Amino acid sequence: MTRRRLAVATAMAGVLALTACGANQAPQGAGQATATRGGTLRILSEGQTVNFDPAKSGSLAITSLGLVHRRLTGWLNKPGEQARVVPDLADAGKTDDGGRTWTFTLQDGLKFSDGTPITSADVKWGVQRSFAPAFSGGLGYHKQLLEGGADYRGPFEGAELAGIETPDAKTIRFRLVRPYGDWPWVVSTPAFAPVPHGKGAEPDYSEHPVASGPYQLAKYQKGVEAKLTRNAHWDQKTDQVRAGYPDEIVFQLGQDASVISQRLSADSGDDKTAFGSSFVSAAQLAQVTGNASAKDRIVTSKSGALAYLALNTEKAPLDNPKVREAFQYAVDKTSFQIASAGNAQLAGDIATTLITEGITGREKFDLFPAPPAGDPEKAKKLLAEAGFPNGLENLDFLVSKTNNAPEKAQALQASLQRAGIKTTIRTLDGDAYTEETSNSPVAKFDLTLASWQPDFPSANANIQPLFASSEIGGGGYNLSRYRDAEVDRLIDEAQATVDPDEAGRKWAAIDKRVLKDSPIVPLIYTRNSFLRGSKVANLYIADFPAYPNYLQVGLSS
Incomplete structure (x- = not known):
């Protein structure tokens, strides 16, 4: 039913955090000065455009x-x-x-x-x-x-x-x-x-929209700047979700990620009133931790997108549930954490469920209990029971060239080999990757890495896009090509439930039902870190989503 932009979803696989620096020891936004009305807030963006x-x-x-x-x-x-x-x-x-x-x-x-x-x-x-x-x-x-x-x-x-x-x-x-x-x-x-x-x-129309929010687009130059000024007809009394603190907001476009990090770390001039819209990378985090002032200005999400290994359930031998179950034990999730951020603590917690944190109805469970580094012997046993006593060979492991995905795939490849599963990593550029994994009616790959954060805070948006049979091909995000008529029926039933608590219980049951079939291996709940200037106030990240709430950010006096 929904068609999520694949480039955004796969980009989530590279998100990082700074929990080792204590960023998650207190509520997000703690230690920041109080936001006041006025001033110019700057948002530093790698993108060449911003769409309104x-x-x-x-x-x-x-x-x-x-x-x-x-x-x-x-x-x-x-x-x-x-x-x-x-x-x-x-x-x-x-x-x-x-x-x-x-x-x-x-x-x-x-x-x-x-x-x-x-x-x-x-x-x-x-x-x-x-x-x-x-x-x-x-x-x-x-x-x-x-x-x-x-x-x-x-x-x-x-x-x-x-x-x-x-x-x-x-x-x-x-x-x-x-x-x-x-x-x-x-x-x-x-x-x-x-x-x-x-x-x-x-x-x-994006370049001259008629505004209904607290700001209107006053100036736009692709690759350079988008400037927002106050909308005089916006009434704060009618709006409980937008604070409207700054007088102006300026998106500085086309900024290199490393330069953004350097500027915000230096914290001089106008950059004191800026924050970066992109995740702080592992290399940038390593530099920031050496700067005591900048380290204190990192804001980190508690949790985030689900990073996972998708198994193509349409291709033998992965059409065998017992074979897929072996992957749950074969994978070394700790090695994936290290490949993601250089440190298990920085990357995000190990994942065992499909529904992410901060979503109504989420239940914590682990259907395949194994050490964080995996259990290769248990995986071999399951493969033998499935008719593959000598393991698996020549599996095509497809990944995008972006977001450090090849390095992450190599870490998983090594752990899979210890369980007797031999893979060949194949990399594609973004458009070609999207075409094969999401658009094509028939997928050639056996395994692929992906990541997903819902578009709205409901388990519906966790599960339906990834596991409903309607989302196979045609731009859908059911990368495991998972088809199950009973699961489709249960998804429809949960979607039709109006009471959120009752719906949450149904989604939690579907979470367990799908994972029993092992169409994917949950890896980690990735975290995001963002860097702010010293005068930026009220920049916080709630339990969902793993992004700052732009609508509440202001400047200190």
């Missing part, structure tokens, strides 16, 4: 897009607490038919940056834009759920989407093809930001 078109965006609700555009709902996330959905432009939504129809009511007095009222028709128009082929690329959880969505091609030729009704200026109603309990989370994704009705047909 909600139809094309995969931005999390707490990052860059949320500074300019509000959505129907938002996220309230704090360290030590599970993220929860809260009202933003509208209330948190109501359903009276078990989750198939959802109704939202907009707040009074909402305005765009041009002073015109924000209406339900503007929200509908924004959602409809996301269906137009010219504006594809954003998160698409809604596209197959809304009635008429499967065949809809956008509003620019006069067609309306049947599944969205706007009976008055404040009411918007969504009719779905099936019950879906996480719809209040879905309407926090970028496509549910309002776009003035009739506008946004031009391909460069």
Whole structure:
């Protein structure tokens, strides 16, 4: 159903942390000065562009897009607490038919940056834009759920989407093809930001969007800068998820990662009011730890994306569950940690579940208890029971050339060989890797490395994209090519559950059910570290997601 941008997901495999420096000893943001209103916040970015078109965006609700555009709902996330959905432009939504129809009511007095009222028709128009082929690329959880969505091609030729009704200026109603309990989370994704009705047909709308959030785009130069200034029509009293502290926010684009780290470590001039949008790498961490001041300005996530080894369940001998189970014991997860960050403590905790930390319903369990370094003898025994007493040979281990993936693969290759599993590592550039792992209807590889963090705080977004049979090929992220009719049924049942606690219990059961089949080997829950200047305040990372909440960051006086 959803089509996650593979480049983003695989990038998560390289995330790191600094727990050895005590960054996780206190709540994130501890030790920082209090944020005050005013000043210019700078965000240093490796990217050449920053996208402010909600139809094309995969931005999390707490990052860059949320500074300019509000959505129907938002996220309230704090360290030590599970993220929860809260009202933003509208209330948190109501359903009276078990989750198939959802109704939202907009707040009074909402305005765009041009002073015109924000209406339900503007929200509908924004959602409809996301269906137009010219504006594809954003998160698409809604596209197959809304009635008429499967065949809809956008509003620019006069067609309306049947599944969205706007009976008055404040009411918007969504009719779905099936019950879906996480719809209040879905309407926090970028496509549910309002776009003035009739506008946004031009391909460069990202460079001059009409804002609904606390900031508007005042200047944009690709590869150089995106400057945000205050939106005079944003009302703090209507917005519980955005603090709106800085007067201006400037994205400095096209910055080299090592230069960003050096600048923030030096902490001079304007860089005192900046933070880096990219993860601090292992090499950069090694340098930062030698600088006492910079070391204290590292902010690290408690947990993060699930890094895992995917086993192609469509190819023999990996179509045999007993063979796949052997991999659970063969893998040395400690060696993967070291290959990821040079230190087991820096990389992230060893993973045994599919659902990541900070998600409602997550249960801790370990179906395949083994030492962190693996149990090669147990793996050999399982292979023998499966009919392979001499082990396995010539397995194709495909990895991307990015994010240190070849080195991580080599660490796993060595541990697999100790269990009698011989692999050949094959590397591909990003586009070619994506084509074979995600787009192709038939996959040639046997094994591949990947990583995943949900797009919204629900176990649904942990499990459905990776293990529903609908996500095989065609841009989906079911890299293990796992097909199980019962699991598909259980996923549909959990998705249709409106009560979050009940849904959480169902997702936890699916977590165990899928792992019994061993389509993947969970490796670690990767951590992210970010570096800030000394005047940046309230830069924290909650339990989910493993990114700073841009909407709460400010400067100290």
